[in-house]
Amino acid sequence: MAGPPASLSGQDEGSFAYLTIKDRIPQILTKAIDTLHRHKSEFFEKHGEKGTEAEKKAISLLSKLRNELQTDKPIIPFVEEFVDTDIWNQYIEYQQSLLNENDGKPRWFYSPWLFVECYMYRRIHEAVIQSPPIDDFDVFKESKDQNFFESQESIIALCTHLQEVVTTIRDLDENQLKDEFFRLLQISLWGNKCDLSLSGGETSSQKTNIMNSLEELKPLILVNDLEHLWSLLNNCKKTRGKASITRVDIVLDNSGFELVTDLVLADFLLSAQLATEIHFYGKTIPWFVSDATIRDFNWLIEQVKGSNHKWMSKCGADWETYIKVGRWVYHDHIFWTLPHEFCVMSQVAPDLYAELQKAHLILFKGDLNYRKLTGDRKWEFTVPFHQALRGFHPAPLCSIRTLKAEVQVGLWPGQAEQYIASEPSWMTTGKYGVFQFDGPL
Numbered sequence: 151m152a153g154p155p156a157s158l159s160g161q162d163e164g165s166f167a168y169l170t171i172k173d174r175i176p177q178i179l180t181k182a183i184d185t186l187h188r189h190k191s192e193f194f195e196k197h198g199e200k201g202t203e204a205e206k207k208a209i210s211l212l213s214k215l216r217n218e219l220q221t222d223k224p225i226i227p228f229v230e231e232f233v234d235t236d237i238w239n240q241y242i243e244y245q246q247s248l249l250n251e252n253d254g255k256p257r258w259f260y261s262p263w264l265f266v267e268c269y270m271y272r273r274i275h276e277a278v279i280q281s282p283p284i285d286d287f288d289v290f291k292e293s294k295d296q297n298f299f300e301s302q303e304s305i306i307a308l309c310t311h312l313q314e315v316v317t318t319i320r321d322l323d324e325n326q327l328k329d330e331f332f333r334l335l336q337i338s339l340w341g342n343k344c345d346l347s348l349s350g351g352e353t354s355s356q357k358t359n360i361m362n363s364l365e366e367l368k369p370l371i372l373v374n375d376l377e378h379l380w381s382l383l384n385n386c387k388k389t390r391g392k393a394s395i396t397r398v399d400i401v402l403d404n405s406g407f408e409l410v411t412d413l414v415l416a417d418f419l420l421s422a423q424l425a426t427e428i429h430f431y432g433k434t435i436p437w438f439v440s441d442a443t444i445r446d447f448n449w450l451i452e453q454v455k456g457s458n459h460k461w462m463s464k465c466g467a468d469w470e471t472y473i474k475v476g477r478w479v480y481h482d483h484i485f486w487t488l489p490h491e492f493c494v495m496s497q498v499a500p501d502l503y504a505e506l507q508k509a510h511l512i513l514f515k516g517d518l519n520y521r522k523l524t525g526d527r528k529w530e531f532t533v534p535f536h537q538a539l540r541g542f543h544p545a546p547l548c549s550i551r552t553l554k555a556e557v558q559v560g561l562w563p564g565q566a567e568q569y570i571a572s573e574p575s576w577m578t579t580g581k582y583g584v585f586q587f588d589g590p591l
């Protein structure tokens with residue numbers, strides 16, 4: 151049988167992968183350097199001269215990294231000991247083994263885009279952990295928090311809406327519940343437009359009330375498997391015994407506004423008894439600029455709770471209770487910040503795979519998760535999603551993603567062609583979205 155198609159890569163001049171490596175990644179590095187600069191006095195106040203020295207060191211390591219990238223130097227192994235250093239270095243060797251002898255070492259513009267882009271964020275982390283005492287500094291924290299603050303109006307509107315729904319939920323009939331389920335899922339989808347890596351780290355918050363735009367946005371959903379999600383969870387609700395559980399796992403993407411949309415959805419799932427427990431997965435290190443870490447997760451809930459808006463703070467208080475009583479569970483795993491495609495998860499991280507198998511439904515948020523689900527490969531648009539997953543089937547799953555990379559499967563013949571001619575960048579602006587389900591029907 152033929153192997154899977156080739157990986158997206160910076161080799162393809164003019165491709166989005168190429169432009170990302172050439173322009174956007176250096177821009178993100180420059181912004182990280184600038185952030186460190188701006189915190190100079192804070193580091194000094196906290197740690198004295200040692201803080202200043204550490205800041206200089208981190209900056210010089212990041213400048214070196216930017217230079218390696220811009221001159222297409224070989225990808226070098228990690229040196230600093232960390233939980234995933236060995237796995238990373240093995241993966242770099244593996245990438246090298248895929249090359250013909252003459253091709254030498256993996257390089258930025260030559261190797262798979264997914265690999266080098268993940269490598270870049272892991273190198274940023276290495277620069278920081280090599281610079282104690284500022285080794286727990288998150289260079290993206292400021293922009294993640296800014297995204298949250300700038301989205302205040304939308305967050306208030308969303309929290310108010312959620313509280314209205316929750317307080318009247320007993321009066322809703324099945325159709326009304328389904329409408330609400332679809333509404334909150336669509337909000338969570340469009341919340342994924344707000345990542346900071348697409349904008350090169352520049353602000354990308356939600357300033358308008360997204361709820362008013364859902365109808366207009368509907369035609370932009372290229373694959374819409376919402377009905378499957380509804381039947382699945384509604385069936386679980388109807389058939390489960392009193393003591394049994396329905397577990398929905400959410401593989402999180404970005405902090406800030408998107409995370410609020412995910413938590414609102416998670417709250418609704420419990421309130422509507424479509425699920426009895428929700429498990430979240432975040433990143434263990436700062437990742438793709440805006441991805442949520444446990445610190446962001448806790449910080450955001452704290453902020454929502456501390457709001458002086460009545461309904462917003464009620465949401466925060468409820469969310470904290472869910473965590474306390476174990477109805478919401480947060481998991482960390484290093485696999486999410488490795489460069490591997492998800493089809494190798496069962497070998498590389500069998501414990502995580504086994505954890506995901508306990509879910510009745512797994513929601514994968516965002517573009518990067520889609521790239522890892524499909525291996526970030528040059529699939530034909532009409533290849534079935536199931537096939538592109540290449541054996542990754544821990545439980546029924548759904549990708550909720552706005553398109554920000556040149557990979558998309560499961561379209562109808564002719565569907566992609568509608569956009570190719572008229573909108574050359576249709577796959578990379580976050581304008582279009584999918585709810586793409588895989589699982590038994």
Ligand SMILES: O=P(O)(O)OC[C@H]1O[C@](O)(CO)[C@@H](O)[C@@H]1O
Pocket residue numbers: 170267342345346347348349403404438515516517518519521552554555
């Ligand atoms: O936050 P998301 O939705 O995973 O998006 C991150 C995506 O943004 C990008 O940086 C592209 O703009 C991709 O490299 C990556 O897939």
Ligand SMILES: [Mn+2]
Pocket residue numbers: 345347403404438440441516518
């Ligand atoms: Mn992200």
